[in-house]
Amino acid sequence: DTEVTQTPKHLVMGMTNKKSLKCEQHMGHRAMYWYKQKAKKPPELMFVYSYEKLSINESVPSRFSPECPNSSLLNLHLHALQPEDSALYLCASSQVTVSGANVLTFGAGSRLTVL
Amino acid sequence: AQSVSQHNHHVILSEAASLELGCNYSYGGTVNLFWYVQYPGQHLQLLLKYFSGDPLVKGIKGFEAEFIKSKFSFNLRKPSVQWSDTAEYFCAVLSASKIIFGSGTRLSIRP
Numbered sequence: 001d002t003e004v005t006q007t008p009k010h011l012v013m014g015m016t017n018k019k020s021l022k023c024e025q026h027m028g029h030r031a032m033y034w035y036k037q038k039a040k041k042p043p044e045l046m047f048v049y050s051y052e053k054l055s056i057n058e059s060v061p062s063r064f065s066p067e068c069p070n071s072s073l074l075n076l077h078l079h080a081l082q083p084e085d086s087a088l089y090l091c092a093s094s095q096v097t098v099s100g101a102n103v104l105t106f107g108a109g110s111r112l113t114v115l
Numbered sequence: 116a117q118s119v120s121q122h123n124h125h126v127i128l129s130e131a132a133s134l135e136l137g138c139n140y141s142y143g144g145t146v147n148l149f150w151y152v153q154y155p156g157q158h159l160q161l162l163l164k165y166f167s168g169d170p171l172v173k174g175i176k177g178f179e180a181e182f183i184k185s186k187f188s189f190n191l192r193k194p195s196v197q198w199s200d201t202a203e204y205f206c207a208v209l210s211a212s213k214i215i216f217g218s219g220t221r222l223s224i225r226p
Contacts (some may be wrong), residue, residue: 001188004158026173033214042205043159057211090159101147101166113170 003027004107006091012113015088021110023074023091027074031102032074034066035090042088049074050096051072088112116211117141119148119189121217129225134193136220138180138206141187147209148189150180151216154202162204165189176200198224 004025013019023032031050036042048056049068063085065077074091088109094102118141130178150162161168163174170182180191186196190207206217 040219040221042219045213045215048213092159099147099166101209102214103149103161104159105161105162108158 004091004093004105006089006107006110008110009108009113010113010114013078013081014115015083016062017081018077018079020078020113021089021091023076023093024072025105026072027093027105028071028095029093029105030071030096031094031111032068033092033094033104034076034090035106037088037090039087047076067085070092072091078112082113083114086112086114116215117146117208118215119206119208119217121204121206121220124218125219125221125223127223128196130198131195134191134200134205134215134222136191136206138189138191138217139187140189140208143184143187147211148182148193148215149207150174150178150189152202152205153205159196159205162191170194175219184201196222196224198226200224 007022034046037043045058046060047066052068063080067075088108088111091107092104094104120139135206148165151159152162153159163172165172165182173179180194203219205219
């Protein structure tokens with residue numbers, strides 16, 4: 001079983017809804033990530049948190065709002081999404097190293113459908 | 116920034132055949148490379164990684180990869196594939212504190 005837990009596994013929402021994706025890990029990792037994966041495509045990095053602070057935002061639209069309330073939790077708040085935002089949203093975590101050479105542990109993902 | 120390219124989009128093999136999936140990275144210097152696998156309906160899992168040292172890296176499930184600096188390559192190999200190896204395989208590189216994935220290779224194994 002993966003040690004990164006994502007909820008919900010599936011989410012269907014309308015374009016005017018507000019919803020959140022949640023991610024939790026208890027491995028003591030201090031870096032957490034959101035990736036977006038469209039069908040038959042590689043994961044694309046969205047956000048990176050390091051020590052609960054946002055360190056990388058890959059120019060993601062503001063309708064996606066990340067939050068890291070503590071070292072074990074990572075949320076992705078969704079508002080006014082578009083149908084093209086439908087995808088598998090992957091959370092990952094890793095240790096933080098000086099060299100940056102990290103191994104990511106991924107969750108199973110939250111499959112989002114925007115109607 | 117570093118990037119990786121995977122030129123094989125879909126590979127079809129029979130069971131017991133040998134496997135080699137190509138991965139090339141964009142430029143030299145210190146490079147950290149990974150192979151991840153995504154089995155149907157499952158989460159991404161690390162197969163193996165190269166940070167430094169022995170260029171022949173052994174991973175899980177009988178996979179190995181060889182880092183060849185002169186060719187900017189990090190190809191994934193397995194001497195004898197099984198039906199259960201059917202999956203999507205992603206090469207990835209660390210670039211500016213970010214893990215960047217290649218486009219992926221879909222591996223289909225005929226029973």
